[in-house]
Amino acid sequence: MSAIVSLQVKNGNKNINLSLIDDKLSFELNMKSANNNPISIPARNILYIALDKTKDTCIRINVLVPKDKLTLKLKEFSFQVIDEESTQSWIKAVNSTAYKDAKQAKHFKVFVNPFGGSGKAVKIFNQSVKPIFDAAGCTYDVTMTEFSNHANNAKEVVKNLNLKAYDAIVTVSGDGIIHEIINGLLSRDDALEIDIPIGTIPAGSGNALSICLLGNDHGVSVTHATLNVIKGVPMKIDTCSVTQGNEKYFAFMTLNYGILADGDISTDHLRWMKNFRFFLGTVQALFGNRNYDCELAMKIAEDNIVRIKQNYNEVYDSSILDMKDKPRTLINKYGTVNDPIPRGWTILNDDGYIFYASKVPWVTRNNMVFPFALPSDGLIDLMMIKRNKVSKIKVANICSEAFENGSHVNMKELKSTPD
Ligand SMILES: Nc1ncnc2c1ncn2[C@@H]1O[C@H](COP(=O)(O)OP(=O)(O)OP(=O)(O)O)[C@@H](O)[C@H]1O
Numbered sequence: 001m002s003a004i005v006s007l008q009v010k011n012g013n014k015n016i017n018l019s020l021i022d023d024k025l026s027f028e029l030n031m032k033s034a035n036n037n038p039i040s041i042p043a044r045n046i047l048y049i050a051l052d053k054t055k056d057t058c059i060r061i062n063v064l065v066p067k068d069k070l071t072l073k074l075k076e077f078s079f080q081v082i083d084e085e086s087t088q089s090w091i092k093a094v095n096s097t098a099y100k101d102a103k104q105a106k107h108f109k110v111f112v113n114p115f116g117g118s119g120k121a122v123k124i125f126n127q128s129v130k131p132i133f134d135a136a137g138c139t140y141d142v143t144m145t146e147f148s149n150h151a152n153n154a155k156e157v158v159k160n161l162n163l164k165a166y167d168a169i170v171t172v173s174g175d176g177i178i179h180e181i182i183n184g185l186l187s188r189d190d191a192l193e194i195d196i197p198i199g200t201i202p203a204g205s206g207n208a209l210s211i212c213l214l215g216n217d218h219g220v221s222v223t224h225a226t227l228n229v230i231k232g233v234p235m236k237i238d239t240c241s242v243t244q245g246n247e248k249y250f251a252f253m254t255l256n257y258g259i260l261a262d263g264d265i266s267t268d269h270l271r272w273m274k275n276f277r278f279f280l281g282t283v284q285a286l287f288g289n290r291n292y293d294c295e296l297a298m299k300i301a302e303d304n305i306v307r308i309k310q311n312y313n314e315v316y317d318s319s320i321l322d323m324k325d326k327p328r329t330l331i332n333k334y335g336t337v338n339d340p341i342p343r344g345w346t347i348l349n350d351d352g353y354i355f356y357a358s359k360v361p362w363v364t365r366n367n368m369v370f371p372f373a374l375p376s377d378g379l380i381d382l383m384m385i386k387r388n389k390v391s392k393i394k395v396a397n398i399c400s401e402a403f404e405n406g407s408h409v410n411m412k413e414l415k416s417t418p419d
Pocket residue numbers: 113114115116117118144145146147148172173174175176177178180203204205206207208
């Protein structure tokens with residue numbers, strides 16, 4: 001770690017030093033802080049440092065500091081400049097350390113879903129996201145989304161969006177709007193050339209993508225997600241094509257049929273319950289005695305029908321999952337549903353409670369259904385619970401407890417590979 005030469009500025013009538021050492025910006029204010037320690041801010045939390053010539057020439061430092069375990073809050077420090085030239089070059093050096101490989105002062109296309117989650121997305125954007133974007137020097141065009149068949153439906157808007165005008169698309173919503181955006185982008189003539197990143201701020205019910213990106217806690221934190229949108233470096237996520245009847249669409253997270261899907265759809269009117277609605281809906285569907293006949297066609301590479309996925313501990317911290325030496329089976333490649341089945345595809349034909357395929361580990365907060373799913377390995381993790389193999393009580397237990405830490409992958413009932 002290299003230290004950057006300190007900069008001398010004035011705080012009132014006293015001189016103080018601002019220095020960036022080991023990726024931390026440190027300085028001592030004249031008024032001693034309660035514990036007498038100098039102020040120390042990780043470079044990652046620096047949003048923007050700029051010269052402000054509106055009054056006396058001063059240096060403005062916008063940062064995020066911890067408010068509580070889940071929230072960051074905006075703070076601005078301002079000091080009088082002593083020497084403008086050295087201040088300019090210090091600012092340039094610190095801003096570039098603060099952003100590393102990420103572009104500074106990005107321009108975003110933002111989609112806010114006023115209906116998502118418990119209906120707080122507009123407030124979340126105006127009160128929490130916007131001030132942080134502003135403090136980071138980011139600019140944005142905002143679309144309030146509308147339901148399908150309306151002009152401001154996210155899928156329709158991105159179909160004709162000039163993508164070159166933006167550094168990223170940002171959603172202030174749940175995963176549904178991201179799904180619409182991905183499907184809108186992939187329906188364009190230039191689909192194969194598109195490489196615009198999509199950033200997400202959690203304002204829906206499940207927010208699985210945000211949780212998978214930032215973890216079970218920070219994934220539901222608007223301020224941490226906003227910082228990630230500003231400073232994150234893009235990563236790739238596989239998309240899977242799904243055909244149902246004549247309709248083809250693209251999935252980037254989960255494909256779901258059975259009680260979990262039913263439980264989500266049937267509790268749409270209970271959004272105020274937040275995450276709890278999924279559990280309630282699932283239990284209702286489980287004890288509702290519906291049959292879920294299903295024919296799933298999975299395209300499976302012939303020489304690679306089932307392969308063992310290993311080395312997952314390289315990716316996931318073993319403190320999250322202690323499953324060393326327990327590789328599991330995965331089914332390879334993309335799948336389609338209810339399509340005329342070409343030769344070489346494997347058909348899973350069953351009546352069960354859950355048919356669940358995923359590209360991501362967490363499906364909602366505290367629900368790690370696919371502990372070994374990786375975003376861009378070209379594989380889909382598939383989980384099925386068959387009706388004749390598992391009791392309802394056991395299914396309820398899996399959904400309420402085992403999903404929390406992923407321990408269901410070791411249950412013998414879920415161990416079998418397709419017949
Ligand atoms: N103005 C609107 N009024 C009603 N519905 C809307 C509006 N804008 C978008 N929608 C619809 O809201 C649906 C849900 O959106 P979103 O994913 O943001 O929230 P969610 O379902 O609560 O979150 P999650 O997907 O994380 O569970 C989308 O399918 C979208 O078509």
